[in-house]
Amino acid sequence: MTLRRRISVGVASVFSMFLALACILIYSTSAQYRKTEFINRLQDKALTTAKLLLEVKEVDKQLLKLIDQNTIYKLLDEKTIVFDDASNLIYSSLDDTEIRWNQSDLDLLKKDGFFYRNENDTEVVGMYYDFEQRDYFVITSAKDKYGRRKLAYLMYILLVTFLGGSILVWISTGFLIKNLLLPLENFKAQIVNISGNRLNHRITGNNRNDEIETLANSFNSMIERIDGAFESQKEFTANASHELKTPLTRIAFQLEGMMQNYQHPPEVLDYLKSIKNDAHQMSDLINTLLLLSRLEKQEKGKDFEKVRVDELIFVAYEEMKKQDPAYDMKFEIVETIGSEYHMEVMGIKPLLQIAVNNLIKNAFLYASDNSIQVKIISEPQNSLQILIENSGETISKPEQMRLFSSFMRGSNSAKVNGYGLGLRITKRILQFHGAELSYESPSSLLNRFRIGFKI
Numbered sequence: 001m002t003l004r005r006r007i008s009v010g011v012a013s014v015f016s017m018f019l020a021l022a023c024i025l026i027y028s029t030s031a032q033y034r035k036t037e038f039i040n041r042l043q044d045k046a047l048t049t050a051k052l053l054l055e056v057k058e059v060d061k062q063l064l065k066l067i068d069q070n071t072i073y074k075l076l077d078e079k080t081i082v083f084d085d086a087s088n089l090i091y092s093s094l095d096d097t098e099i100r101w102n103q104s105d106l107d108l109l110k111k112d113g114f115f116y117r118n119e120n121d122t123e124v125v126g127m128y129y130d131f132e133q134r135d136y137f138v139i140t141s142a143k144d145k146y147g148r149r150k151l152a153y154l155m156y157i158l159l160v161t162f163l164g165g166s167i168l169v170w171i172s173t174g175f176l177i178k179n180l181l182l183p184l185e186n187f188k189a190q191i192v193n194i195s196g197n198r199l200n201h202r203i204t205g206n207n208r209n210d211e212i213e214t215l216a217n218s219f220n221s222m223i224e225r226i227d228g229a230f231e232s233q234k235e236f237t238a239n240a241s242h243e244l245k246t247p248l249t250r251i252a253f254q255l256e257g258m259m260q261n262y263q264h265p266p267e268v269l270d271y272l273k274s275i276k277n278d279a280h281q282m283s284d285l286i287n288t289l290l291l292l293s294r295l296e297k298q299e300k301g302k303d304f305e306k307v308r309v310d311e312l313i314f315v316a317y318e319e320m321k322k323q324d325p326a327y328d329m330k331f332e333i334v335e336t337i338g339s340e341y342h343m344e345v346m347g348i349k350p351l352l353q354i355a356v357n358n359l360i361k362n363a364f365l366y367a368s369d370n371s372i373q374v375k376i377i378s379e380p381q382n383s384l385q386i387l388i389e390n391s392g393e394t395i396s397k398p399e400q401m402r403l404f405s406s407f408m409r410g411s412n413s414a415k416v417n418g419y420g421l422g423l424r425i426t427k428r429i430l431q432f433h434g435a436e437l438s439y440e441s442p443s444s445l446l447n448r449f450r451i452g453f454k455i
Contacts, residue, residue, distance in 0.1 A: 003184075008177045012170040019165050023158040030154055034147040035123075039116055041075065042125035046138040049080045050129040053091050054136065075142035077122065085135040100124075101139055109137045121148070183212045187219075194223065245286045252279040306344045309386060309453070312353050313374055316360040327364050330373040342378055345453045347433040355429040358422040359388050359449050366447065368392040382455040389448045394441040403439055 082091040087106050100119065105126055108115050113128035124141040190203045202223065203216040255276040259269065310333075317329045345352075363372040367390035375387040395403060404427040430437045436452040 004177055004181045007181075008170075008174045011177070012166075012173045015169045015173070016162075016166045019162055019169075023162050027151075027155055027158055031151055034144065034151055038123060038142075038144045038147055039125055042123065042140045042142060043127060045075070045078070045142075046080060046125060046127050046140040047129070049091070049093070049140070050082060050131070050136060050138050053082060054129075054131045076145045078140070078142040080138065080140045083137040083139075090136075105139065106137050110135070187212060187216060191219070245283065245290075248279050248283045248286065252276055252283065255279065304346045304348060307347050307349045307352055308343050309345060309352075309356075309376060309384065310343050312349075312356040313360070313376075313386070315353060316357045319357060320360060320364050324364075324370070326370045328371040329360075330371070332373070332375045334375055334377045342384065342455055343376065345384060345433070345435075345455065351429045352433065355426040356386075358426045359451075362422060363388050363390045363447070363449070366390060366392050368445075384453040384455055386451040386453075387448055388451075389446060391445050392447060394444060394447055395439065400439055400441075404437070 078093070080091070080093040081089060081101070083106060084090050087103065105115065109126050109128050115126045117124050122141055122143050124139065126137065126139045129136040129138055187203060190201075194201050202220050255272055258264075259272050259276070264272065310331075313331065317327075320327050360372070360374075364370065369391055372388060372390045374389075377385040377387065379385060404423050427437050430451060434454055436450075438450045438452075440448040440450060442448060
């Protein structure tokens with residue numbers, strides 16, 4: 001999950017939680033207020049009934065019932081009963097309405113003077129009343145139809161408010177966080193453009209003097225230090241390679257002159273040839289370092305042109321034939337269904353030629369029968385693959401993990417001269433061109449290098 005999404009989800013979730021708590025608090029407070037208010041109304045009704053029955057001599061039971069039936073403040077299913085201290089029923093407001101009571105209710109009133117209970121939405125209140133040194137007990141019940149209806153409507157309002165508010169907050173929070181983090185997205189997009197060949201690129205901030213602007217300035221300072229270190233390394237590599245190249249070339253020419261102009265015993269001649277080969281290998285190593293140095297300075301995509309891969313392969317093969325006429329190459333073009341025939345890729349031809357030369361040379365050097373097979377596969381989705389195969393000893397799994405590292409030489413290279421830089425250079429050149437290089441071993445005696453180009 002991205003940082004923007006985590007912040008949006010976090011902020012919206014916290015707001016939704018607080019909104020839910022607020023709605024629950026409002027509903028529970030309103031429910032408690034309705035209950036308290038209705039209990040007070042029942043108490044007032046019980047107290048009024050008791051006073052009219054016991055204190056007003058002009059009001060008898062029939063008149064009191066008539067008053068209960070016609071009062072404008074009459075409650076739904078209202079019922080009031082009155083008991084004396086001997087638990088005798090002395091008044092009942094309506095004969096067709098029943099209040100469930102038992103002796104324990106009267107005992108509770110004698111002890112506490114009040115009780116409340118809810119029975120199937122019918123709320124019952126009992127209270128103690130003292131008149132002329134006698135104890136009386138009044139029990140009143142009714143249904144708060146309108147109060148509960150208002151409470152249900154309040155729940156509906158709160159639920160709609162919560163859902164609508166949550167949806168609005170989630171949408172607005174996502175939009176707000178997106179706008180707030182837009183400079184960070186631009187910052188990330190600019191970082192993607194920085195590579196080892198583009199260390200001169202600098203990040204532009206949002207000119208708001210905030211944390212992102214500070215981060216951009218700190219990042220630019222870091223890039224400047226890295227660029228300086230890279231330049232120093234490149235200059236040292238280029239200068240050292242250039243300085244070493246001249247004396248090695250002179251040594252090779254002097255050895256060649258000694259071998260041609262003077263008569264030497266066979267053992268001395270073999271010794272001079274070995275020294276000359278070492279000098280040439282050192283020269284090749286220096287040329288490789290110079291090539292890597294130029295490649296690191298080269299800007300990706302610049303000076304790219306269309307290059308035919310089949311021409312690269314045949315040029316590399318002709319170079320190997322000059323070294324040993326016994327070398328043989330089987331060439332094949334494979335077209336998959338739905339693909340267009342194409343042999344051209346975008347790149348710098350001399351660099352691609354070096355990469356192909358290295359792979360063809362390695363394939364011949366490590367082949368057990370001086371023969372290799374090369375396939376060009378034109379695939380759908382605008383991709384082109386080159387497969388270079390030979391029969392010979394394969395590379396172990398641990399060595400495959402380090403195959404494209406610098407100065408890596410496998411256990412099967414004991415009889416082959418080299419410094420372990422060829423595949424590393426090839427990998428760098430192909431990466432520079434946006435291509436992929438991988439090694440496969442389909443069987444115990446088959447080596448395969450696969451190059452994948454995006455057209």
